[in-house]
Each structure stands twice: as structure tokens, then as C-alpha cells.
Amino acid sequence: MHILYIHQYFRKPEQGGALRSYYLSKALVEAGHTVELITASNGPKYYQENVAGIQVHYLPVAYDNSFGFLKRIGAFLSFTFRSIKLAFSLKNIQLCYATSTPLTVGLVAIALKKFRQIPFYFEVRDLWPEAPIQLGYIRNIWVQHLLYIFEHYIYRQADKVIALSPGILEGIKSYKSSQEIFLLPNMADCEYYTPVTPTRNSFNEPFNICYIGTLGRANRVAFLLEAAYACQLNGLTQVKFMIAGTGAETAALQKLATDLKLENITWVGHLNRDQVRQYLALAHATYTSFDTKPILQTNSPNKFFDSLAAGKLTIVNTTGWLQHLVEEHYCGFYADPTKPQDFVEKLMPYLQNPDLLLEAQQNARRLAVEKFSRGKIAQEYIQLFPKVN
Template sequence: MRILYLHQYFRKPSEGGALRSYYLSSALAKAGHEVELITAYNGKTYKTETIAGVNVHYLPVAYDNRFGFPARIKAFLKFSWQSTRLAFKLENIDVCFATSTPLTIGIPALLLKKFRGTPYIFEVRDLWPEAPVQLGYIRNELLKTVLFWFEKLLYRNAAKIVALSPGMVAGVKKYKLPVPVFLIPNIADCQFFQPVFTEKISTLEPFIISYLGTLGRANRVDFLLDIARICQEKNLQQVKFIIAGSGAESRHLKQKAQKLNLHNVEFAGHFNRKQVQKLLNRSAATYTSFDKIPVLQTNSPNKFFDSLAAGKLCLVNTNGWLQDLVEKNNCGFYADPHQPAVFVQKLLPFLTDATFLKTCQQNARNLAEQEFSREKLSRQFVSLFGQ
């Protein structure tokens, strides 16, 4: 089967970032499918590259997490236009797979179906436009109406829909469309990430809590700085926080840390995959952070699943399925982000009991292997193209 894979933010392992499309497109190629993947990069000219058996087309459409909302919309529309032109030049495409965000990724898929009869599978990585509406980026009522209409149009015309969390599945199914919806969460790469469990605890050795990922408005990493402040006030000198990421809020967060005179926080910048692996090996725990907004409770952050694979204590600040995962599997805990003192209170037992900490870390790894392994979820994904 000849498959067109559309993803504006495709990344390969050497670049870091979310690797879901790398995992899944390469799984399709390994299964014997011919895969043409269209993506964007911050370059000047169109180029192609073969990556893990996938023919990747790079379109010159600049994008940065520091872009304001108008600049982001411009980049989305530019990629949509260029990818549509390229998609219609590719011959004999049997099926198209389009993965959001942004929602505009569905435009070339929809046009291919309308004018060539090519079916498409649509993947929902975020409930868009619900997320930017709740975050306050989209306030115009007419624009909201148009975007929600377009979302429903994309779902209605899809042959199948893939969603990354139970909350996203519910967000799609609320439209009550006769389209099958499949839950395929983000992937834990249990081959690349090998656990380094905590065998002993010493007040002389740092207890590292790492944050990995985007420093954006939706992530509200301010919450982690509030926790660091409480730890410093309580003289928990062994607790250290390493923030590895970049984004629009980076400058603000550094200024806040400086204003609070935090000596237990390190900003490490953007990490590639190998650097992420090394940091996780040093860390006892990771912190997954989102703003306290309902739609963000449905998120399926890739770094959370890296943490599971690496066997880390998983600390989360969102209600919903992430809280359920860590609590039901005893591999971490949830704490309300507006109550940093409660977080620190919940953390205290892990600072003194190495056996308790190691047990929770082992539970995280077991969960990764049993429910979210690359092999298991890749098989589920590839099977969609044979049904």
C-alpha cells in the first residue's frame, strides 16, 4: 500500500522532540508499505530525505514555539497550501494519514478525498480548536463557529480516527458521527530508555526532579518553580530541579526563578534524545505540567511516556487520565498545582525511603512495557491500514 503521511512537525531521533510520527511511519515502512511523509522545517528550500525507510519531503515553512498566534496561523496555512500542492503531485496514493495539530493538516487530506477519492485517517493529538479557545487565543465568536464546523467536517469525512487519550476519544465521539475511533496513546520506547532505579538515598546526593518539554503557555512550568520555592524554604537541599526545554515562556521562567532567588533550579535548554536519556538516568522523578484548564487534562505528553520507559517516579499536576495512570499503577502521584506545599508533603516519603521509591520506579517501567511499548502500539497502528 502507498501511504501519504502528513505531519507538520515530524522529528527524527537526532533532533529530539516528539518522535511518534517517526515511530509510526517507520513501522508502516517495516511492514512493507511505501510511505511518503510531508513535513516542514526551518530551511530555505524544498528537500527530501529517506529516514528509516520513509521518503520524507521537507517543505520550507518556518515555525517556532515563540511565535505569536498570528504568526502560527500564517505558518499553519502556508504549510497547508504547500503540502496540498505537493500531495497532488504524488501519484497512486492509496490512503492518507493526517496527524494534528494544527487542524489545518486536514485540508490536504480532505481535498485529496474530494477530488481524487483518496480515503484518509485523521489523528487527534490535541482537541483543536477547543484547546486554543479555552486558553484564550481564539475569542471571536464567528471564528470559533467556523473552526468547530471545520473540525466536525474533518471527522465526518475520515475513514477512521485515531485519538491519543480517553479524553480525546470522548471529545471526538461527542459529535456522534458514524466513524470508528481508535485509542492509540503515545509511545514508550522501552528499547532506547533503560531504567536506572534508585538503590539508595543520601542527603549528600541530589534528588533530581526533571521537567522535559516545551516551555509554553499551556505548560505553566511556573507551577514547578512554586514547588522549588517551597523546597528551598523548607531547606530540602537534596531536591534539585532541572528544566530541559525551550519555548515562548523560557525568558519569563528564568526571570521568575531569579526573582525568587532559587538556587535549586537549573535551566538546561533544549535537549536532543541522547541528552534526554542521560538526564533521565540521573533523575529520580519527572514532573509533567499543564495549566489547570479542562481541555489540557486530556493531553498525552510524549515526555511522560519517556519517563515511564526510563522507570522514573512520575509526578503530574493534571486531573484526568494521567492522574488515574500514576495512582492506579502506583508509579507516582498527583498534586494540585495551586497547592505546592501539598506536593512537597507528598514528596517527603520518597526522600527518605529508597525501597518505596524504587518500587514506584519499577511500577512505572512495568506500565510502559505492558501498556505503552513501541512494539505493541506500532502493531495496533499498522493494523489500521489492513482493516
């Protein structure tokens, strides 16, 4: 089957970032399908590249996490219209697979279905527009209403809808038959990450907690700084925090760290994939951070699954399925982000008991291998498509 994959933020392994689309597209190719993928680049012109058998089309549409809301919308629309034009020029496409965000990629799939009778699958990484509405980006009630209509129309038009978390799946159920919705969470790359962690034998030995990801409004990494401040106030000088990433909130977060006189924070900046692995190898635990908006409790962040694959004590500040996972499998804990002292109290047993820490780390790796390994998720993904004869 000749499949057109639409993903505005496609990344290659050497670039780092979320690699879900790379591995899923590669799995399709290995299963005998032909895959062409349309994405965006910050370069000045259109070009093509063959990536692991995937024919990737790069459209010159700049995007950065520091963009304001209107500039982001402009990038989304530019990518959408350029993608429609390019998609209509491609020959022999039999199926379109579109992955959000942004939701506007659904326009490409709908155009192909309406004018070329090409069916499509729609992958939902975030419930959009609910997320930007709850975060306060979209306040106009009429715009909200139109975006909800558009979202539900995409779900109804899609031949299959793929949800990345149970919460996202629940958000779709009202608009799609349950037989046409599939849960396919993010993957843990157990082949790339190995469970390497500095040994701790006593309470006072260094304990490193790593945050790797975007420093954006939705992530609200200020919660982590407040936890770091609580550790400092409690005299836990052995607890160190490494923050790796960039985003619109970087300057504000660094100012907050200065205002709090934090001495336990290291700012790392953007890391490529190999560097992420190196820093995770230095960490005993990771912290997954999101704002407290209800919609963000449904997220399926790739760095959470990297933490499991690397065998780390996995700390989350969201309720919902991430909390359920770490508590059910004894591989981490939930800390109420509005109560920094809660973080200290729940971290303390792992500082005091090296065996408990090691057990949690081993449980994290076991969960990654048994439930979320790249090979397992890729095989489940392939089953969504017709078999190649």
C-alpha cells in the first residue's frame, strides 16, 4: 500500500526529539508498504530526502517553541495549505495517515478524501482545541465553537482514529464508534536506552533528578523549581536538578531560579538524542511536568517513556494515567505540584533506602519492556493497516 504520512514536526534520530513518526513510518516500510511523508523544516526551500526508506518531503515552514500564539497559527495554516498542494501532486496514494498536533493537518486528509477518495487515519496526540482553550490561548467563544465542530468533523470523517492515551481515547468516544478508535501509546526505546544509573549506598550521596523537554507554558516547569526550593529549604543538598530543554518560558524560569537563590539547578539547554542518553545515564530519577489544567492530565509525553526505558525512578506531577502507571507498577510517584513539600516527603524514602530506589528503577525498565517497547508498539501499529500481499 502507498501511504502518505502527514506530520509537521517529523524528527530523525540524529535530531532528537519525539521519534514516534520515524519509527512508525519505518515499521510500515519494513512491512512492505511505500511511505511518503510531508513535514516542515526551518530551511529556505522545499527538498526531499530518503530517510530509512521513507521518502520525506520538507516544506519551508519555520516553527519554534518560542513563537507566540498568532505566529504559531500562521505556521500551522501555511504548512496545511502547502501540504494540500503537494499531496495533490503525488501519485498513487492509497491511504493518508495524519498525526496531530496541530489539528489543522486534518484538513490535508479531508481534502484528499473529498476530492481524491483517499481514506485516512487520524492520530490524536493531544485533545486540540481543548488544550489551548484551557491554557487561555483561545478565548473567543465563537472561535472555540468552530474549532470544536472542526475537531469532531475530523473524527467522524476518519476511517480510524488513534489515541495516544486512555484519556484522549475517552475524549473521542462521543464522536466515533469504539470499533474505529484504537489506543496506541508512545513507545519506550528499550534498544537505544539501557538502565545505567550511578550507584547510591548512603543518604548523603548525590541524587540527580533530570527534566528533559520543552520549557513551555503547558509544561510549567516552575513546579520543578518550587520542588527544588523545597529540597533546599529542607537541607537536602545532595539532591541536584538538571533541566535540559528550551522554550518560551526559559528566561522566566531562569529568573525565578535566581529569585529563589537556587543552588541545586543546572541548566543544560537543548540536547540531541545521544546527549539525552548521556544525561539520563547520570540521573537517578526524572520529573515529568505539566500545568494543572485537566486536559493536560491526558498527555502521553515521550520523555516519560524514555525515563522508563532508561530505568529511572519516574516522578510525575499529573493525575490520570501517568500517575496510575507509576503507582501501579511501583516505578515512581506522583507529587502534588501545588504542594512542594509533598515532593520532598515522597522523595525521602528513595534517598534513605538505596534498595527501594533500585527496585523502582528496575520496575520502570520492566514496564517499558513489557508494555511499551518500540517493537511491541510498532507491531500493534502495523496491524491497523491492510496486509501487503
